Amino acid sequence: MCVSCFTQNFWNLLVLGLADGFLYALIAIGYTLVYGVLQLINFAHSEVFMSGGFAGYFILNAVIGTSSPGGVVSVGLVVLGIAGGAMAGGGVAFLLERVAYRPLRRRHAPRLAFLISAIGASFFLYNMAGKEFGRDAVEIPAPFTSGPVFSVFGAPVTTYYLVIAISAITMLIFLDRVVAGSKLGKGIRAVAQDAETASLMGVNIDRVISQTFVLGGLLGGAAGFLFGLNTGVVYTMGFTPALKAFTAAVLGGIGNIRGAMLGGLLLGVVENFGAGLFGTQWRDVVSFGILVLVLLVRPTGLLGERLGRSA
């Protein structure tokens, strides 16, 4: 343990942690939304994330080529990449629900069947991506030149971190408003609280479930693009971030949307603090250790399982 490494780097670690945390939060929303309406963990969500990374890669490759854009063009390219990633994520999530889950629901299949189907779909998708797009990581052409924009107590905040923070906050607020105020949001919450009664009110449950997958997929796909900007894109890229995001959703209270946001940010910060304190190789040990501890004290997560709760 190196306390001085931690204290000297505190602000750096915090900035890093928040950037990771925003990405976890975006992915975690997808798990928690789907859990809310189906009481099911969509373990193929990692591939929704991955598809967003590849969509961003292909789009920016086609648009940017070898030039190095700047200024307003950069902003447009980031928006384009996010939109492309989100659409790919939403599309894959939509297909997942149709192909891997809906037929099982129709037949009233047991819980375990959904889990197997999810894992199967995940294997299928990432192997197909590996076969079609190659096994090696590729880099998304940079839509902007990242460098320090300002610093917080000596910790540089780069363009990349700002892009993550601004786009994630925008999407999280958007999601929050949709769930709290829109007709779709009310439908999602009603189905989460009491699906049968929701149908008596005129809610088409199948449609709401489908739209819930898409909504989660949009955020997950956008996160895939943002993540890929820094680390590159590869067919296995979804596994670890998605597992962490699932952890974050459980940490915050699965089914609870604000819980997923809080859990994501907290996990990002805690694991970077852990890495600073014990060394990078301890990063995952620390984050999962914290998860176990929190669940021992609060089995329903930090904010509790408030299914279908808007706030």
Add this chain to the structure above:
Amino acid sequence: MTLLRLIDLEVRYGAIRALQDVNVDVSEGEIVALLGANGAGKTTTLRTISGLARPVKGSVQFAGREIHRLPPHEVVGLGIGHAPEGRRIFPQMSVLENLEMGAYRRRGDLHQDTERVYSLFPVLKQRRRQDGGTLSGGEQQMLAIGRALMSAPRLLLLDEPSMGLAPLVVETIFSIISEIRKTGTTILLVEQNAAQALALADRAYVLENGRVVMADKARTLLNNERVRAAYLGEGAA
């Protein structure tokens, strides 16, 4: 004019026959009661009308149209509001949001409709920002009825509105049900509290083991020996 007609209805839950040869007519403007013991098939009848249960035989006709193959979310759009057994309030939505859920398939301004529900149940207006789950049993029942009214139904299905409520609250709710009828809404009422139901209804059907065993004017049934003995708690010789 007949608004609702159940014809030779048979419903099964697996091997169990929940309803058999059930024939029920409800005319526009009537209050019709379905009476019977636990498990007689009263709730199943309402669930079949709403599309939550599928008949294996027979049909459900509403305003001259066959509706028993429609999913529940379409049935409500035709003008059938259902206040289900156990109230089934959305516990983590506010009273107002619960009411808005009742009008989920409707478009446009709901202000007049919510005001109408508030005038029937003033306590709901006071509690409109409170979560549904924090209401008392009686208030939840009022909310369940109000929510069903928000769909602007021609036919209102009420499943045991008196269940688990204090006698005074039951009085209130039953007097409001007769208020609702005065505005032209037809009502099909399921009750175990036969005395209350027969005092309110125009006609009633008695279900036993999934079959209709009696059907008559409410006043006639009130004086029927068998009904008095079995459902009105009067020991007959």
